[in-house]
Amino acid sequence: CHQILWYFLPTMNKFTAGPYRLLATQAAHQVALNVPETKVTALENGLRVASEDSGLPTCTVGLWIDAGSRYENERNNGTAHFLEHMAFKGTRKRSQLDLELEIENMGAHLNAYTSREQTVYYAKAFSKDLPRAVEILADIIQNSTLGEAEIERERGVILREMQEVETNLQEVVFDYLHATAYQSTALGRTILGPTENIKTINRGDLVEYITAHYKGPRIVLAAAGGVCHDELIDLAKYHFGKLPGRHQGEAPALPLCHFTGSEIRVRDDKMPLAHIAIAVEAVGWSHPDTIPLMVANTLIGNWDRSFGGGVNLSSKLAQMACQGNLCHSFQSFNTCYTDTGLWGLYMVCEPSTINDMMHFTQMEWISLCTSVTESEVARAKNLLKTNMLLHLDGSTPICEDIGRQMLCYSRRIPLHELEARIEVSPIEQLPDYNQIRSGMFWMRS
Template identity: 30%
Template sequence: MTFRSSTTTARTSSEVRAVARTQTLLEGQNGIGTVRRTTLPGGLRVVTESLPSVRSATFGIWVQVGSRDETPTLNGATHYLEHLLFKGTAKRSALDISSAIDAVGGEMNAFTAKEYTCYYARVLDTDLPLAIDVVCDMLTGSLIEAEDVDAERGVILEEIAMTEDDPGDCVHDLFSKTMFGDTPLGRPVLGTVDTVNALDRARIARFYKKHYDPTHLVVAAAGNVDHDTVVRQVSRAFEKAGALSRTDAVPVAPREGRRDLRTAGRVDLLDRKTEQAHVVLGMPGLSRTDERRWALGVLSTALGGGMSSRLFQEVREKRGLAYSVYSYTSGFADCGLFGVYAGCRPSQVHDVLKICRDGLDQIASEGLSDEEIGRAVGQLSGSTVLGLEDTGALMNRIGKSELCWGTQMSVDDMLARIAAVTPDDVRAVARDVLGQRPSLSVIGPLKDKQADRLDEAVS
């Protein structure tokens, strides 16, 4: 399937460049590259971050579609489609796609989330034209053959089985269901065995045609790249597919969505014969556009973000009740989650839950000490910078920023926002978020009396 227009024909590359709009979003400074954006006809956005000092480049295409865009019967279609775009185009077979990148020592992959999908390739800078051609061909020219749909179904069912065999991963899907119920945000990204078995070629192809429009796409490249060259190569690839012919098309705005969190105080237990009980205790968090998210990040870091965090010290170091314990935040367009995870022996699940609940209540009412907040600010600042030390991370940052916020923030600005968080900011967000009644998700072999006591953690 390719992008086509029934009313106009594709223009030449020179005509496309003549109407493209280019902006410099961030000037290179302190070792950070210059970020530029060009909006092409058809509403396609191309964002690059140029770092001449490196020898690699990562090229990706972000799509504003995720499992949140699925109906109940289409649950899993976004992820299914992600797999199918690797199965072949009119120009390349599945083997051609993988071998082209393997032959130059590169790596290629994709991932599907609740609100977006991303396809990417990381290669030497000299092989960037190949990466652009391959990934653009996949996005615009996928055939989605019926036999590939049937063959890939088994692969996806195995992926679902693999996830279900990992309770430490599966418990987070259960927590989403606990908090959001039978809504798009509450359903698993992979879909279920029943929904995946029910999907056919026609339904997936319609989903592809509806959501993989250039207005929903952001092309991102980072590393030793030249912005104008990337724009020309992307323009050429999309023009061949007839995707840049709509002169009136504009990029879609960042997703807004709607809040659909369920009532707090819910408990979901999935009885599994596992060696550990896996628990997530949490509550509604903040959306990704909420200005308080910086303070919430500091709070989460101090609570369960490292070996010096309160939870790690109380649950693991002092009492030896769990090997893995941490807190985390998830921000969506209009809402979010705050959770605490721990894996422990089933006989100790109530002790762990009591420590976690008491810790949340204490911080909600009393806040954190200035020393804890200062340490968390430093830890979060350092991890933010260290997490951007490769071109793949940089591509993710600029691509996701363009798709989800429509703006770019420099690393220095990010560090300034973190440094500007005050103890009062953290205490206020702790009251707002941790002061809510939590919900609980548990996977493990709990006996009847243990299961009956789970309500204590959310009462």
């Protein structure tokens, strides 16, 4: 065995040096260019159809709607999420039982989620069942009965869900972070809404929200896996062609959400650990600084005590956290919205190490603008590109990427273009600490 390895090692070295390495790099670029094309077609009513055919035996198809909790007000906050729950509770063609049985008999999965700016309904199924999956999606967003009995039942479900969310301290922290960063604005409100709203939302509120926001130009039908684009267009015309393409009166405007730097602290000495989020105002999806901020986010990285070799990780903050026992875990984040965003760090610390962890976090942020090296930035760029490619593993994350980018950019950015934009992002474009607006954090200790 050792003899065989001895004979092969020179061969391996020969092919990983000099001109052979250059050939390997060129081949990698050719592979990146050889990914399936994302085809986009707009219907007469403004609904966009976008798909990527990779020839798989399964597919993911979904509706990405430009409507979330940001379009709500104080009175109806929680309506978008409530409506997501009601979509699976029966239509004029199918009862809830019929819908669940049909999905199970197909071996498919039907799901939905609501964010601050988007509502998504999607199905995962065999490629041969694409027509049925699209028909079901069309049925649940256009023909939901929104029965009074089902509405009352879902109130209890959502209230229980809110209790479960309260036990997830990371979600609680980020809700407080938004509340203080975007005070008295739509982004400052939670997605689930307050308890008093959940108890009073009625059928009229749900119908009003659908009427105001579920319009052709604000909807993307996205699909990935084994899908034929021409077939998807025909299905979209048949099932969504009657969706209104215009608003009666003025279209709902995107509510302005101003950033306010401030601080919230909730203290509970019975809790063993402090959960903290500190952030600064970032930029929206289409801003040119988005890529440099993603690189900076990767430079800070993430760390957990369960990781091996903490002192040897490339992230300097991870090295200091490990050597000084400063925290149990941390993760950097870059949350983008249409016209604003939050860039910062979430951490879990012992009460006695909060000040030290906050100090080293801010020192690392300063170092991004003053002393970060070209090699560190190059390493972060490579890691960012790798993470993005690994994320696109399977039809569902690809479909989500298509739907989100179509709403954010009105197109899907090709991988080779995204890679090129990351590569040319210079070190000088990292955020200037002296120009960053005041941060804020929330903690329990």
